[in-house]
Amino acid sequence: MASERYDVVVIGAGPAGYIAAIRAAQLGMKVACAEKWTNPKGELALGGTCLNVGCIPSKALLASSEKYEEAAHHLGDHGIEVSGAKIDLAKMLARKDGIVTKMTKGIEFLFRKNKITWLKGHARFTGEHDGLVGIEVKTADGVSLVDAKHVIIATGSKARHLPGLPVDNEIVCDNEGALALSSVPKKLAVIGAGVIGLELGSVWRRLGAEVTVLEALPGFLAACDESVSKEAWKVFTKQGLKIHLGVKIGAVKTSKKGVSIAWTDAQGAAQVLDADRLIVSVGRVPNTEGLNLEAINLAADERGFIPVDGHCATKVPNVYAVGDVVRGPMLAHKGEDEGVMVAELIAGQKPHIDYNTIPWVIYTSPEIAWVGQTEQQLKAEGRAYKAGQFPFMANGRALGMNAAEGFVKVLADAVTDEVLGVHIVGHGASDLISEAAVAMEFKASSEDIARVCHPHPSMSEVMREAALAVDKRALNM
Ligand code: FAD
Ligand code: NAI
Secondary structure, three states: OOOEEEEEEEEOOOHHHHHHHHHHHHOOOOEEEEEOOEOOOOOEOOOHHHHHHOHHHHHHHHHHHHHHHHHHHHHHHHOOOOOOOOOOHHHHHHHHHHHHHHHHHHHHHHHHHOOOEEEEEEEEEEEEEOOEEEEEEEEOOEEEEEEEEEEEEOOOEEEOOOOOOOOOOOOEEOHHHHOOOOOOOOEEEEEOOOHHHHHHHHHHHHOOOEEEEEOOOOOOOOOOOHHHHHHHHHHHHHHOOEEEOOOEEEEEEEOOOOEEEEEEOOOOOEEEEEEOEEEEOOOEEEOOOOOOHHHHOOOOOOOOOOOOOOOOEOOOOOEEEOHHHOOOOOOHHHHHHHHHHHHHHHOOOOOOOOHHHOOEEEOOOOEEEEEEOOHHHHHHHOOOEEEEEEEHHHOHHHHHOOOOOOEEEEEEEOOOOEEEEEEEEEOOHHHHHHHHHHHHHOOOEHHHHHHOOOOOOOOHHHHHHHHHHHOOOOOOO
16 A cells, blocks of 8 residues: 655644644645544544643633623622523533534644645554654544654643543543533532642532542642642632542442542541542543554653653654653643644754743632742752732722732742742733743843833733832832
């Protein structure tokens, strides 16, 4: 069978892979992208975890549930009385599904526009010959063989499950089921107080579920700056999320009606949690199954990741790996930037990623966002730093919007004043953090941020005030 030859073959069309494919095509290369994702309608779909069962549907449900909570409980603060706010869950889920379809079809359009061939099926390596990498794609019509001068592995990740606790996505759910519960459970249990546990736990709490989160670690949101995790703990528990830290999960019994989870609390006392549904959100594992990496003399490491250098090159010449399948944070924008970097490297350019300036966001309410180092990391490094913090409570726009919880904290080098980290807990933190990322990319000082004119009234003034506070000269406090 004759093989079609490409300059670049990308395996996986999540945010890392589809962006790599588009950038490579923009740079004039002949590109194909293999993708096997099948959606619940049985159709093949582009977009990976992010568009189908991750970032996009979760943010749609976060937005809908936030609107419901506001209508049902908070519009009274504005002098607007609403009675009888009701949830039409089927409509809410259909809206989310509609957004997913729009976005995934949008990538099909982008593939056509950029003349990228979609190889519809599961790709595996067959070997190397004449300086080319051989790949076989199992499609509905049989097997396609392609030869690639360069390969970008972007196979992403899947939910980690707990041993002995099968996920049926009805009663026991991972992210896929948790985004599509057919009814609002009366009692919802969540194992893992990480990003998914908090975001999706918030969705179902807002819609009326009594949510209990069981977390193994003794600390809450350990990756965040401590002042942010303390504030978040205060706000989330006040909102009604029950969170238990330092727990050990024991036997979980499931039935058609629900789950019964035996667990041990931080003091060592035996406890039982009964719930209608359970979300297991204990991290994600890289996807390398069935890739036949051995055929090109490549192997995943002991945790399942494909080993790469700082430019996402594997040890096999002309084979790269990007996104969740390699080290670093499992974030869509991190994968996208790696995809762009690798496409540009292949084209002979000299791109670079500063992993320290990749922002993080947790889309709870209030949102949490940060970039750079935390205060505890700077202390551990023995770096001399100054900190400036300013609350949204002292900002007119925040008060006007009834969004006065939280603060911005800027950390800067004690000698040079270079911004080393920015931490936000507050409404719109996901957008506010970009200013900090830009500042850090340009090696700005806190004084640089403080000297820039910010619009009034706006939440962004709090960023400026926090930067001024580094030098103990906040103006409105
Ligand atoms: P993926 O998106 O996992 O895509 C990999 C693709 O490769 C899949 O489509 C898969 O079908 C395909 N594939 C795998 N193996 C093969 C093969 N052999 N042949 C053909 N195709 C193959 N990140 C954020 O930055 N912001 C968020 O708000 C956010 N929210 C999230 C919410 C949830 C509920 C979840 C689960 C994740 C969220 N993430 C978020 C993380 C984000 O989704 C991932 O970091 C991102 O999708 C990783 O992109 P990727 O391209 O590396 O992999
Ligand atoms: P996570 O790594 O964020 O959190 C998992 C939590 O589960 C941790 O706190 C861990 O200590 C806990 N845990 C692990 N094993 C446990 C056990 N046996 N019992 C109790 N607790 C246990 O992983 P999560 O929430 O599954 O999300 C996966 C990844 O997806 C995230 O790390 C993130 O990279 C990405 N994501 C990003 C989002 C964003 O950017 N807003 C949103 C959702 C997911």
